[in-house]
Amino acid sequence: MNITITDHVVVPVANKEDARTTAQLLEPYSVGDITVLHVVEKGGGVPDKSPVEQSEQIAEDAFEAFHETFPDAGTEVTYRRDVVQGIINVAEKVDASAILFRPRGGARILQFLAGDRSLRLIMEANRPVIALPEREDDQ
Known part of the structure; x- marks a missing residue:
């Protein structure tokens, strides 16, 4: 059985602006089904970064x-x-x-200290990971 790499893609988004930009960057490409994903980051034994209601609203807006x-x-x-x-x-x-996904920029030192999520995603995923290129006017 052959699987087309873009039969069904999962597209993580962080917020409204990120979702809009990611969708616009994806628009010129041919893809099958799309599942857009928002991950609410939990605190793990410490208070969550934002209240659940606020996080769910961020997801809905995205x-x-x-x-x-x-x-x-x-x-x-x-x-x-x-x-x-x-x-x-x-x-x-x-x-x-x-x-x-759309790689998100940021200072290299912050990526190093926080652990680069893009690199982790590429290294740990059990399926292909595709990074969308930024448009020239976004750089």
């Missing part, structure tokens, strides 16, 4: 922004301490053919 470009995209919210593992778990749950 989905609404993504749906401006891809109205038929499915949605998933997961609550995890480890964002990367949350993405991988949802990709498994929905049997995605690939994980597609």
Whole structure:
């Protein structure tokens, strides 16, 4: 059985602006089913970064922004301490053919100190991971 790499992609988004930009970057490409994902980062023994209601509103706003470009995209919210593992778990749950994401910039020292999630996702995922290139006007 042959699987097309973009039969069903999971697309993680952080917030409304990220979702809108990611959808716009994805628009020129041909993909099958899309599951847009928001991971609510849990505190793991410490207070959560934001109240559940606020996190769920961020997810809803992100989905609404993504749906401006891809109205038929499915949605998933997961609550995890480890964002990367949350993405991988949802990709498994929905049997995605690939994980597609937009790398987010930031200072290299912060990425080093916090652990680069993009690199972890690429190294730990059990399916292909596709990074969308930024448009020239976004750089």
